[in-house]
Amino acid sequence: MDRCGARITLTRMTTRRALLLGAAALPLAACGRFGSQSGDFDAPREERVACRTPEALTSFATLGGAPLRYEITGTEQSFNADPRFVDQLEAWAADWVAVSGLGPLTAVSTYGAHVDKCGSWHAAGRAFDFGVLTHADGTQVSCRYDTWGEDAPRLALYWRLAASLAKHFNYTLTYRYNEQHHNHIHIDNGVSGYDTFGFNEGSRTHVLLVQGVLRWVFGRDVPADGGFGQSTRDAARAVQQEYGITQRLASTEGWGAFLDAAAGAT
């Protein structure tokens, strides 16, 4: 079972700042196995926050106008998340439909949003696990790397989607991050909250994203080591030049333009 999103909880419209403060003071061990082994985090974040409690949760049953389905059962159902996080998801969906050229969404499958477990931004209602997107023309953009493996056309779509998500969610984890993410793309806004952000070359998460996009969307021969070495740097610069992107990747504008180019590539 997917540890970061397979559990669905009841809607809770509640403010629990006091609990959040109390929970944050607990040692990591009190939070069980979801702590350092979650796989949803870079190490520094795990150490900073052991448990999280949502300020509020809202139920949502659609994304981009398309019904949400539970990836494991295929059943249409609602999920819970922070209301502002749902707004962020909707902004992503509108952007993806506009940039990808794949037409409206007709279904979105997921492993979940809010999960009442410590050590994950799912517990704060600020994370979401993507399974499969279905578009009106029948195109499916699948995050189920576990079922299709090294299939170039699927990988191109997968990394276009990952690029689109990474523009909106600083923490976008793909199958290259670890085995827990072979069946879904995890996103959360734990690092950036609701602020804008650019590329961080010191972030393994960001560099793995760029390296996957460079290889499978733009056909560049780069490693998958999570390090922003010379060949990755050169390949990214070449793509920027090809698309007339003059702003630095580290800027919000430059990062967004690079990711838009990837999401819209055909």
Ligand SMILES: [Zn+2]
């Ligand atoms: Zn997740």
